[in-house]
Amino acid sequence: MGPLLPAAKYGLPVLIVGFAAVVLWKMVSGAIPLRGLFKGPNGFSAVRLQLLVATILVAGQYVWCAAQHRPPSQGWLAVSALSSVVYLGGQVRNK
Amino acid sequence: MNEDKRLDWIPVVSLGLAVAVALLLYFNGGDPMQHLKVLAAYVALILVFFFGLMILVAMVRGRIDLSKLISEQDGTASISRFQLLIFTLVIALSMIFMLASTSSFPELPNQALILLGISASTYGVSKGIQKSAEMAQSQGSKDKPEDKADAKGA
Numbered sequence: 046m047g048p049l050l051p052a053a054k055y056g057l058p059v060l061i062v063g064f065a066a067v068v069l070w071k072m073v074s075g076a077i078p079l080r081g082l083f084k085g086p087n088g089f090s091a092v093r094l095q096l097l098v099a100t101i102l103v104a105g106q107y108v109w110c111a112a113q114h115r116p117p118s119q120g121w122l123a124v125s126a127l128s129s130v131v132y133l134g135g136q137v138r139n140k
Numbered sequence: 141m142n143e144d145k146r147l148d149w150i151p152v153v154s155l156g157l158a159v160a161v162a163l164l165l166y167f168n169g170g171d172p173m174q175h176l177k178v179l180a181a182y183v184a185l186i187l188v189f190f191f192g193l194m195i196l197v198a199m200v201r202g203r204i205d206l207s208k209l210i211s212e213q214d215g216t217a218s219i220s221r222f223q224l225l226i227f228t229l230v231i232a233l234s235m236i237f238m239l240a241s242t243s244s245f246p247e248l249p250n251q252a253l254i255l256l257g258i259s260a261s262t263y264g265v266s267k268g269i270q271k272s273a274e275m276a277q278s279q280g281s282k283d284k285p286e287d288k289a290d291a292k293g294a
Contacts (some may be wrong), residue, residue, distance in 0.1 A: 049178070053185055058236045060192040065229045067199045071206050078207065081216025093219045096262075100223045104230040107255065111234035114241075116249035125255060129262040132219070136266055140273035 085139055092135030099128035150197075154190035158183050212270075220263040227259045 071077040083093045103117075103125045110117045161182045165175040198204045210221040231252050238246035 049181055049185065052189075054240050056185070056189045058240065060189065060196060061229075061232050061236050063196045064192075064199075065233065067196065068206070068209070068225070068229070071209075076202075076207060077209050078211065078215070079217045081212075082219055082222065084216060096219050096223060100226055103255065104226050107230055107252070108234060111237055114238070117251045117255075119251070122251055122254050122258070125258050129258055133262065133265050133269065136269050140269060140276075 085135070087139070090135065092132050096128050096132040099124055150190050150194050154186050157186050161186075218263075218266075220259075220266045224259045224263050227255055231256060 068077065072079060082097070083090055085093065103121050106121050107117050162179055165179055168175070195204065199206060210217050210225060212218045231248075234252075235246050235248065
């Protein structure tokens with residue numbers, strides 16, 4: 046296969062990191078608006094905040110597990126699922 | 141230079157690379173079927189990389205509008221879309237990290253699929269709730285004039 050594997054190994058990360066960097070840059074510069082991220086129909090929404098906190102925790106834990114070459118534990122999946130249920134419950138209550 | 145012409149070099153370079161690989165394999169000798177497999181792998185990699193590069197350059201230059209990437213219809217940011225974006229990027233970067241460290245095709249763990257499933261379902265159900273609330277609201281506003289007319293008739 047020659048240089049195919051090194052090309053895939055270094056070329057594709059450049060693309061994925063590039064996509065992530067562009068999205069992050071556009072968020073920081075305001076081109077992707079984050080206005081109203083925590084806003085519900087009645088002002089500040091705590092269920093949205095808890096979903097974001099749970100998302101960041103679960104994503105961080107996933108990266109940590111990937112760095113150690115092991116799958117994430119079921120407990121973190123349960124945290125993510127529970128957080129989503131709370132968020133959806135909050136949405137149903139508000140409608 | 142015209143804005144549309146600036147990316148014209150990308151397909152030319154990708155085609156040139158593919159032809160160069162084909163010529164190298166042709167003059168290398170050996171099993172033709174093996175060469176075909178290697179050529180197909182190279183062409184697939186070149187296509188994916190240069191397609192991705194064109195999209196990336198267009199995103200940087202603002203020719204692909206990302207302003208509605210995580211927006212609701214009313215223009216405010218959607219937390220469920222934001223969650224899906226974070227999980228997608230994190231899982232893609234983790235896959236790349238595993239590919240780089242093991243030099244073999246990484247196996248996507250079930251937990252990652254479940255995580256993406258939870259996120260996508262949250263987004264889907266959230267949209268469903270939103271739509272049904274909107275429909276109920278519009279139905280209510282349609283019914284109101286009739287009720288008034290009935291009241292007048294009575």
